[in-house]
Amino acid sequence: MGNTMKTPRASAEGGEETNGASQTGQESDFLAVLYDYPSADISQPIFHVGEKLRVLSDEGGWWRVHSLTTGRENYIPGKYVAKVYHGWLFEGLGREKAEELLQLPNTKVGSFMIRESETRKGLYSLSVRHREVKHYRIFRLPNNWYYISPRQTFQCLEDLVNHYSVPHSYYGRYTA
Known part of the structure:
Protein backbone atom coordinates (compact mmCIF):
# COMPACT_ATOMS: atom_id res chain seq x y z
CA MET A 1 0.00 0.00 0.00
CA GLY A 2 1.24 3.41 0.84
CA ASN A 3 4.69 4.61 1.54
CA THR A 4 4.96 6.66 4.70
CA MET A 5 8.53 7.73 4.06
CA LYS A 6 9.12 11.14 2.54
CA THR A 7 10.39 10.76 -1.01
CA PRO A 8 11.96 13.13 -3.53
CA ARG A 9 9.66 14.57 -6.18
CA ALA A 10 11.50 13.11 -9.17
CA SER A 11 9.85 10.14 -10.83
CA ALA A 12 11.52 6.73 -11.08
CA GLU A 13 12.65 7.57 -14.62
CA GLY A 14 14.34 10.75 -13.42
CA GLY A 15 11.80 13.20 -14.85
CA GLU A 16 9.87 15.65 -12.73
CA GLU A 17 6.38 14.78 -11.52
CA THR A 18 3.99 17.29 -13.01
CA ASN A 19 0.52 16.80 -11.61
CA GLY A 20 0.40 13.63 -9.52
CA ALA A 21 -2.22 12.06 -11.76
CA SER A 22 -2.19 8.62 -13.34
CA GLN A 23 1.02 8.05 -15.24
CA THR A 24 -0.21 7.29 -18.76
CA GLY A 25 2.63 5.91 -20.84
CA GLN A 26 4.84 5.38 -17.79
CA GLU A 27 5.47 1.92 -16.40
CA SER A 28 3.80 1.11 -13.11
CA ASP A 29 5.89 0.11 -10.09
CA PHE A 30 4.07 -3.21 -9.95
CA LEU A 31 0.68 -4.86 -10.39
CA ALA A 32 -1.53 -5.75 -7.43
CA VAL A 33 -3.65 -8.89 -7.71
CA LEU A 34 -7.35 -8.04 -7.16
CA TYR A 35 -8.83 -11.56 -7.39
CA ASP A 36 -7.38 -15.04 -6.96
CA TYR A 37 -6.34 -16.34 -10.39
CA PRO A 38 -7.55 -18.73 -11.53
CA SER A 39 -10.52 -18.85 -9.19
CA ALA A 40 -10.56 -21.72 -6.68
CA ASP A 41 -13.60 -23.31 -8.36
CA ILE A 42 -11.54 -23.78 -11.56
CA SER A 43 -8.20 -24.92 -10.08
CA GLN A 44 -5.63 -24.13 -7.41
CA PRO A 45 -4.90 -20.36 -7.69
CA ILE A 46 -1.49 -19.38 -9.05
CA PHE A 47 -1.79 -15.80 -7.79
CA HIS A 48 -3.69 -14.61 -4.70
CA VAL A 49 -5.47 -11.37 -3.77
CA GLY A 50 -2.99 -8.75 -2.60
CA GLU A 51 0.05 -10.36 -4.20
CA LYS A 52 2.56 -8.01 -5.86
CA LEU A 53 3.64 -8.80 -9.41
CA ARG A 54 6.50 -7.43 -11.50
CA VAL A 55 5.60 -7.06 -15.18
CA LEU A 56 7.75 -9.03 -17.59
CA SER A 57 5.69 -8.20 -20.69
CA ASP A 58 2.32 -6.90 -21.82
CA GLU A 59 0.68 -9.46 -24.09
CA GLY A 60 -2.39 -7.42 -25.10
CA GLY A 61 -4.93 -7.94 -22.32
CA TRP A 62 -2.69 -10.42 -20.51
CA TRP A 63 0.40 -9.72 -18.45
CA ARG A 64 3.41 -12.01 -18.20
CA VAL A 65 4.46 -11.48 -14.59
CA HIS A 66 6.84 -12.52 -11.85
CA SER A 67 5.41 -12.81 -8.34
CA LEU A 68 7.43 -10.86 -5.79
CA THR A 69 5.93 -13.17 -3.12
CA THR A 70 6.44 -16.64 -4.57
CA GLY A 71 8.94 -16.06 -7.37
CA ARG A 72 6.56 -17.76 -9.83
CA GLU A 73 6.32 -16.57 -13.43
CA ASN A 74 3.08 -16.92 -15.35
CA TYR A 75 0.33 -15.04 -17.19
CA ILE A 76 -2.61 -13.20 -15.65
CA PRO A 77 -5.50 -11.36 -17.38
CA GLY A 78 -5.46 -7.57 -17.08
CA LYS A 79 -8.88 -7.50 -15.36
CA TYR A 80 -7.42 -9.39 -12.37
CA VAL A 81 -4.85 -6.72 -11.49
CA ALA A 82 -4.45 -3.01 -10.77
CA LYS A 83 -1.47 -0.94 -11.86
CA VAL A 84 0.32 0.73 -8.95
CA TYR A 85 2.47 3.86 -9.27
CA HIS A 86 4.72 5.29 -6.55
Whole structure:
Protein backbone atom coordinates (compact mmCIF):
# COMPACT_ATOMS: atom_id res chain seq x y z
CA MET A 1 0.00 0.00 0.00
CA GLY A 2 1.24 3.41 0.84
CA ASN A 3 4.69 4.61 1.54
CA THR A 4 4.96 6.66 4.70
CA MET A 5 8.53 7.73 4.06
CA LYS A 6 9.12 11.14 2.54
CA THR A 7 10.39 10.76 -1.01
CA PRO A 8 11.96 13.13 -3.53
CA ARG A 9 9.66 14.57 -6.18
CA ALA A 10 11.50 13.11 -9.17
CA SER A 11 9.85 10.14 -10.83
CA ALA A 12 11.52 6.73 -11.08
CA GLU A 13 12.65 7.57 -14.62
CA GLY A 14 14.34 10.75 -13.42
CA GLY A 15 11.80 13.20 -14.85
CA GLU A 16 9.87 15.65 -12.73
CA GLU A 17 6.38 14.78 -11.52
CA THR A 18 3.99 17.29 -13.01
CA ASN A 19 0.52 16.80 -11.61
CA GLY A 20 0.40 13.63 -9.52
CA ALA A 21 -2.22 12.06 -11.76
CA SER A 22 -2.19 8.62 -13.34
CA GLN A 23 1.02 8.05 -15.24
CA THR A 24 -0.21 7.29 -18.76
CA GLY A 25 2.63 5.91 -20.84
CA GLN A 26 4.84 5.38 -17.79
CA GLU A 27 5.47 1.92 -16.40
CA SER A 28 3.80 1.11 -13.11
CA ASP A 29 5.89 0.11 -10.09
CA PHE A 30 4.07 -3.21 -9.95
CA LEU A 31 0.68 -4.86 -10.39
CA ALA A 32 -1.53 -5.75 -7.43
CA VAL A 33 -3.65 -8.89 -7.71
CA LEU A 34 -7.35 -8.04 -7.16
CA TYR A 35 -8.83 -11.56 -7.39
CA ASP A 36 -7.38 -15.04 -6.96
CA TYR A 37 -6.34 -16.34 -10.39
CA PRO A 38 -7.55 -18.73 -11.53
CA SER A 39 -10.52 -18.85 -9.19
CA ALA A 40 -10.56 -21.72 -6.68
CA ASP A 41 -13.60 -23.31 -8.36
CA ILE A 42 -11.54 -23.78 -11.56
CA SER A 43 -8.20 -24.92 -10.08
CA GLN A 44 -5.63 -24.13 -7.41
CA PRO A 45 -4.90 -20.36 -7.69
CA ILE A 46 -1.49 -19.38 -9.05
CA PHE A 47 -1.79 -15.80 -7.79
CA HIS A 48 -3.69 -14.61 -4.70
CA VAL A 49 -5.47 -11.37 -3.77
CA GLY A 50 -2.99 -8.75 -2.60
CA GLU A 51 0.05 -10.36 -4.20
CA LYS A 52 2.56 -8.01 -5.86
CA LEU A 53 3.64 -8.80 -9.41
CA ARG A 54 6.50 -7.43 -11.50
CA VAL A 55 5.60 -7.06 -15.18
CA LEU A 56 7.75 -9.03 -17.59
CA SER A 57 5.69 -8.20 -20.69
CA ASP A 58 2.32 -6.90 -21.82
CA GLU A 59 0.68 -9.46 -24.09
CA GLY A 60 -2.39 -7.42 -25.10
CA GLY A 61 -4.93 -7.94 -22.32
CA TRP A 62 -2.69 -10.42 -20.51
CA TRP A 63 0.40 -9.72 -18.45
CA ARG A 64 3.41 -12.01 -18.20
CA VAL A 65 4.46 -11.48 -14.59
CA HIS A 66 6.84 -12.52 -11.85
CA SER A 67 5.41 -12.81 -8.34
CA LEU A 68 7.43 -10.86 -5.79
CA THR A 69 5.93 -13.17 -3.12
CA THR A 70 6.44 -16.64 -4.57
CA GLY A 71 8.94 -16.06 -7.37
CA ARG A 72 6.56 -17.76 -9.83
CA GLU A 73 6.32 -16.57 -13.43
CA ASN A 74 3.08 -16.92 -15.35
CA TYR A 75 0.33 -15.04 -17.19
CA ILE A 76 -2.61 -13.20 -15.65
CA PRO A 77 -5.50 -11.36 -17.38
CA GLY A 78 -5.46 -7.57 -17.08
CA LYS A 79 -8.88 -7.50 -15.36
CA TYR A 80 -7.42 -9.39 -12.37
CA VAL A 81 -4.85 -6.72 -11.49
CA ALA A 82 -4.45 -3.01 -10.77
CA LYS A 83 -1.47 -0.94 -11.86
CA VAL A 84 0.32 0.73 -8.95
CA TYR A 85 2.47 3.86 -9.27
CA HIS A 86 4.72 5.29 -6.55
CA GLY A 87 3.66 2.37 -4.33
CA TRP A 88 0.37 4.12 -3.43
CA LEU A 89 -1.47 5.33 -6.57
CA PHE A 90 -3.78 2.50 -7.71
CA GLU A 91 -5.31 2.60 -11.17
CA GLY A 92 -8.62 0.81 -11.77
CA LEU A 93 -9.51 0.16 -8.15
CA GLY A 94 -12.87 0.80 -6.45
CA ARG A 95 -13.72 1.54 -2.82
CA GLU A 96 -14.81 -2.00 -1.96
CA LYS A 97 -11.66 -3.60 -3.39
CA ALA A 98 -9.49 -0.94 -1.68
CA GLU A 99 -11.05 -1.92 1.67
CA GLU A 100 -10.45 -5.60 0.98
CA LEU A 101 -6.77 -5.05 0.15
CA LEU A 102 -6.21 -2.78 3.15
CA GLN A 103 -7.78 -5.36 5.49
CA LEU A 104 -5.54 -8.24 4.40
CA PRO A 105 -3.73 -9.79 7.41
CA ASN A 106 -0.22 -8.60 6.43
CA THR A 107 -1.31 -4.99 5.89
CA LYS A 108 -0.17 -2.70 8.70
CA VAL A 109 -2.20 0.04 10.40
CA GLY A 110 -1.33 3.29 8.65
CA SER A 111 -1.10 1.71 5.20
CA PHE A 112 -2.94 3.67 2.55
CA MET A 113 -3.69 3.98 -1.14
CA ILE A 114 -4.92 6.70 -3.42
CA ARG A 115 -7.34 5.77 -6.17
CA GLU A 116 -9.54 7.54 -8.69
CA SER A 117 -12.92 8.47 -7.23
CA GLU A 118 -15.74 6.24 -8.44
CA THR A 119 -18.36 8.95 -7.96
CA ARG A 120 -16.54 12.15 -8.98
CA LYS A 121 -14.69 12.03 -12.31
CA GLY A 122 -11.24 13.64 -12.13
CA LEU A 123 -11.00 13.46 -8.33
CA TYR A 124 -9.17 11.01 -6.10
CA SER A 125 -9.93 9.22 -2.86
CA LEU A 126 -7.53 8.35 -0.08
CA SER A 127 -8.19 5.03 1.69
CA VAL A 128 -6.34 4.46 4.99
CA ARG A 129 -6.25 1.48 7.32
CA HIS A 130 -6.90 2.50 10.91
CA ARG A 131 -8.82 0.06 13.14
CA GLU A 132 -11.12 -0.02 10.16
CA VAL A 133 -10.61 1.48 6.70
CA LYS A 134 -11.45 5.19 6.34
CA HIS A 135 -11.92 7.02 3.04
CA TYR A 136 -11.20 10.70 2.39
CA ARG A 137 -11.99 12.68 -0.74
CA ILE A 138 -9.07 14.52 -2.31
CA PHE A 139 -10.30 17.73 -3.90
CA ARG A 140 -8.78 19.57 -6.84
CA LEU A 141 -8.68 23.34 -7.24
CA PRO A 142 -9.11 25.08 -10.64
CA ASN A 143 -5.32 25.58 -10.69
CA ASN A 144 -4.96 21.74 -10.36
CA TRP A 145 -3.60 21.84 -6.81
CA TYR A 146 -4.92 19.13 -4.44
CA TYR A 147 -6.26 19.19 -0.89
CA ILE A 148 -8.09 17.20 1.74
CA SER A 149 -8.59 20.22 3.99
CA PRO A 150 -8.75 23.60 2.21
CA ARG A 151 -6.29 25.10 4.71
CA GLN A 152 -3.44 23.11 3.14
CA THR A 153 -3.01 22.70 -0.64
CA PHE A 154 -0.43 20.75 -2.64
CA GLN A 155 0.91 21.04 -6.17
CA CYS A 156 0.77 17.28 -6.76
CA LEU A 157 -0.47 14.10 -5.10
CA GLU A 158 3.07 13.13 -4.10
CA ASP A 159 3.44 16.38 -2.10
CA LEU A 160 0.10 15.69 -0.39
CA VAL A 161 1.22 12.13 0.48
CA ASN A 162 4.57 13.32 1.80
CA HIS A 163 2.91 15.97 3.97
CA TYR A 164 0.46 13.57 5.63
CA SER A 165 2.92 10.67 5.96
CA VAL A 166 4.54 9.94 9.31
CA PRO A 167 8.07 11.37 9.14
CA HIS A 168 10.98 8.94 9.43
CA SER A 169 8.89 5.79 9.60
CA TYR A 170 8.33 3.37 6.81
CA TYR A 171 5.54 0.83 6.55
CA GLY A 172 6.70 -0.34 3.15
CA ARG A 173 5.13 -0.05 -0.24
CA TYR A 174 2.08 -2.26 -0.45
CA THR A 175 2.90 -4.65 2.37
CA ALA A 176 0.35 -7.37 1.54
